[in-house]
Amino acid sequence: MKDPIFQRLLQLHPKFSDLSLGRINQLLKKIGFNEKKIPKVIHIAGTNGKGSTAAILKSILNQHGYSTHVYTTPHLVDFNERIQLNSKNISNKKLLEYLRYCEKKNDGKLITFFEITTAAAFKAFQDHQADFLILEVGLGGRFDATNILKLPKFAAVTPISLDHQDFLGNSLNKIAFEKLGILNQKSINFINKQKPSVMNFIHSELKRRGLRAKFFGESWKIKANAYLSNNIKIDLSYLNLQGKHQKINAGLAIHVAQHILQNKFDLPQTQKALTHCQWPGRMQSITKGFLFQKLKNFKDITLDGFHNIDGMNMLIQNLPTNRKILICSFLNNKKYTQMLTKLSEHFQKIIVVQMNEENSITKKDLPANLKLIFCSSLKNSVKTINQYSNSLTSIYFGGSLYFIGEFLKLNQSK
Numbered sequence: 224m225k226d227p228i229f230q231r232l233l234q235l236h237p238k239f240s241d242l243s244l245g246r247i248n249q250l251l252k253k254i255g256f257n258e259k260k261i262p263k264v265i266h267i268a269g270t271n272g273k274g275s276t277a278a279i280l281k282s283i284l285n286q287h288g289y290s291t292h293v294y295t296t297p298h299l300v301d302f303n304e305r306i307q308l309n310s311k312n313i314s315n316k317k318l319l320e321y322l323r324y325c326e327k328k329n330d331g332k333l334i335t336f337f338e339i340t341t342a343a344a345f346k347a348f349q350d351h352q353a354d355f356l357i358l359e360v361g362l363g364g365r366f367d368a369t370n371i372l373k374l375p376k377f378a379a380v381t382p383i384s385l386d387h388q389d390f391l392g393n394s395l396n397k398i399a400f401e402k403l404g405i406l407n408q409k410s411i412n413f414i415n416k417q418k419p420s421v422m423n424f425i426h427s428e429l430k431r432r433g434l435r436a437k438f439f440g441e442s443w444k445i446k447a448n449a450y451l452s453n454n455i456k457i458d459l460s461y462l463n464l465q466g467k468h469q470k471i472n473a474g475l476a477i478h479v480a481q482h483i484l485q486n487k488f489d490l491p492q493t494q495k496a497l498t499h500c501q502w503p504g505r506m507q508s509i510t511k512g513f514l515f516q517k518l519k520n521f522k523d524i525t526l527d528g529f530h531n532i533d534g535m536n537m538l539i540q541n542l543p544t545n546r547k548i549l550i551c552s553f554l555n556n557k558k559y560t561q562m563l564t565k566l567s568e569h570f571q572k573i574i575v576v577q578m579n580e581e582n583s584i585t586k587k588d589l590p591a592n593l594k595l596i597f598c599s600s601l602k603n604s605v606k607t608i609n610q611y612s613n614s615l616t617s618i619y620f621g622g623s624l625y626f627i628g629e630f631l632k633l634n635q636s637k
């Protein structure tokens with residue numbers, strides 16, 4: 224959806240933005256937000272797997288008959304994807320209504336785009352009934368706009384890795400410290416699989432703060448393609464999301480659901496939920512659409528958004544052995560040189576595309592020591608890609624989620 228309000232809200236962004244909760248706290252007071260009137264919150268922080276965990280958890284709760292609101296970022300095609308009311312994207316009419324209301328109440332004061340749109344989402348969640356609100360952190364955790372909530376909640380932390388160092392710190396421990404900011408004395412806390420050094424830090428930090436949590440490897444495990452917890456075993460081959468890492472995400476979602484549902488947790492319904500779960504742009508197989516038709520001479524087409532080193536490694540771990548071509552793009556503030564160097568070891572050809580984003584990498588950014596092909600746009604890349612068409616060759620579109628969004632938009636065109 225295109226509307227002038229998005230540009231107006233972007234112009235309110237402070238020139239020097241500090242990480243704090245002051246601005247959104249003031250705006251929430253002005254719009255009459257009452258936390259007691261929103262559904263029970265499931266708060267999710269972490270570097271990788273937040274959206275997938277939210278999608279799996281939503282599917283499980285819905286399958287058990289519970290209604291869910293969901294808040295995730297970023298969107299891929301339409302901004303409406305960020306705000307789900309009863310598992311459906313908010314309508315254009317309602318979205319504009321809440322954004323304009325918050326804009327009016329903010330009265331021109333400096334505020335980040337994420338903060339004011341989060342306030343609009345909270346107002347929408349307050350005005351519409353549901354059983355649960357699945358709330359994904361935007362950036363970090365401690366000072367993220369979603370962390371303004373104070374009532375008891377469920378809080379989950381997905382795998383942590385290096386990303387957004389300019390805001391969160393240049394070490395895994397500093398980043399983990401920020402992510403753990405969503406945990407508190409009133410929350411029931413869950414910690415998913417982590418690098419050993421990160422897990423050690425988390426244990427010491429929770430001990431320092433006097434917090435308890437349920438940990439991957441202790442409260443639940445993933446073994447032989449199955450989720451294991453106490454006397455419960457769930458076959459994760461039912462999961463509709465591809466990749467070994469999605470089994471890890473599913474384990475966290477299932478364990479959180481177990482504690483939410485208690486004796487209402489049902490194994491057949493959970494397995495059914497796994498088969499229905501969808502999360503676009505993550506190891507997604509493309510089987511129809513404009514781009515699919517243009518590239519149909521290839522063996523298969525896979526779409527996967529990865530925005531950091533660990534995300535890239537997850538893709539590499541799940542690659543087939545046949546010939547592969549990668550079409551990718553990155554933001555220029557990411558470690559794209561390091562990622563392209565590693566990816567060159569696993570793909571026979573790599574085509575780098577310039578996105579329709581101000582901070583997209585361009586031709587001049589490409590490392591000279593790598594044999595890369597550059598295209599000025601995704602649409603212009605189709606002819607180049609087809610030069611390598613082969614029924615035995617798989618093609619992957621990956622990198623920035625903004626690039627994944629461009630693919631999905633173009634693929635939907637006629």
